[in-house]
Amino acid sequence: MTTIHVEETPHLAYVLRLADSALINSHRLSEWCGHAPMLEEDLALANIALDLLGQARLLYEHAAALEGRGRSEDDLAYLRDAPQFKNLLITELPRGDFAFTIVRQTLLSAFFHPFWQLARGSSDRTLAAIAGKAEKEVAYHLRHAGAWLVRLGDGTEESRKRTVEALETLWPYTGELFEVDAVGEAMIEAGIAPDPASVRPVFEQTIDRLLAEAGLARPVAAWMQTGGLRGVHTEHLGHLLAVMQHLQRAYPGAVW
């Protein structure tokens, strides 16, 4: 099937962003399955990936309903190309080592936990319901990733070095979490989306508490990466989609 074109209203664009971030984050985590440092982590990372995949599916279903053209979750996930994906850049970066994965998941969970808590009050009833489920899941993700961040930061010289390295690489991607463009403004205005500015204090408090416990310092970013919300990605997303969408693209129209 050829690439589809989605006529994006601000509401639809907003829901797709959340769906894309959840899906791409899930994809990167799923790459660990069978290759983690210990069997327990094969299970735990797969669990988090499954939660995020579940969130993505609900969000795509909601997006498809908002579009009202009879498309499915799979059309939205498999038949859009990289510039149409609006996920946060931080989610698409290659899986890296275990420290990289843990730092990324801590940052994302520290943001999305308070985010989903606030989104429970969304005027979009479906989004509010998804938020209710996601909030509980992400609370667990934060506990798991946060505990690992502390272990790795306050572990050996090597684990500390790797964690600091990951933190410095990833920190410039946290700016995007708080970006508000015209779509975001319209959604906040309509009471559909929480204002990320109100998420920021909780995010910073969580990160500072975990970093203090891990004996690490919050990096100072001279600048922040941006682009995901506009579909301007890193070099990595195209490769990820080439893998993920392979069968749907190779056998157009087939049902799996």
Next chain:
Amino acid sequence: MYSQALNERIEGPRIVEDPEKLAAFQARIDAEERIEPNDWMPEAYRRTLIRQISQHAHSEVVGMLPEGNWITRAPSLRRKAALLAKVQDEGGHGLYLYAAAETLGVSREELYEQLLSGKAKYSSIFNYPTLTWADIGCIGWLVDGAAIMNQIPLCRTSYGPYARAMIRICKEESFHQRQGYEIMLTLCRGTPEQKAMAQDALNRWWWPSLMMFGPPDSESRHTEESMRWKIKRFTNDELRQKFVDATVPQGHYLGLTFPDPELRFDEATGHWRFGRIDWEEFKRVLAGHGPCNRERMAARRKAHEEGAWVREAVLAHAAKRRARERAQKIAAE
């Protein structure tokens, strides 16, 4: 899954057991009592179980690789979720089987070391590659189907912790088997290309699936003792025949052809008769010369080596915590 372990010679010094204890043990087995970790048991029984349970655990863990190969390429979000959950289940099976083996006085680390060094075996089936999406269907349908044939009797095996682990594993495996068959059904009802994909996968997985039950009874060395101790309740050939009888009609319902010109229904016995299994191939793959043996072991070793710094960090952090707690306690006193 994988009773191939029962066909290998158990190493170690020969131990002469106390005949009275041995007789009492056999009486308990004959009375269908479960043997528990703290009960007396013959050394050969313990060794056989450690060998079998750990080989089963290793098979689950190595088995994560061929199916994991398709997680990022699953063709729909529903299939992706099901596959990821399935591979996760296999890791879970590995975990509780290692735990069951630990009740026999051996550590998970020691067992895992045996896998990584190549001393311990795992099921030969996982040394075959997963080349198309239909392979994921075939693994569920045939490989998990064969596993279930092996495992259902193991739910009544004489060693308690193993039997209990198997009950849970069987429930999950039968779910996997249904999922796999459903993938095959969808492919066979799909486009001609999808159906060809399903046929190709059956051609490649059929014979290796039959080999999963281990060598024929005539060549199986340890069946008798394992049967007497009720570790094993059916012979390799009995289980293989049950599997063929159950599976052939399923394949025909899919509209697929089995890659065996000698396959025919025997009216007199009610069994499906099948052609000769290539035992040379089986032996070759078990000996390390299958399509993916080296890759599978390299992947397991790589994950283990790359994870070493993480496991060291966990221990270092735990030690630091304990030291801090001690210091706090002393300061408080």
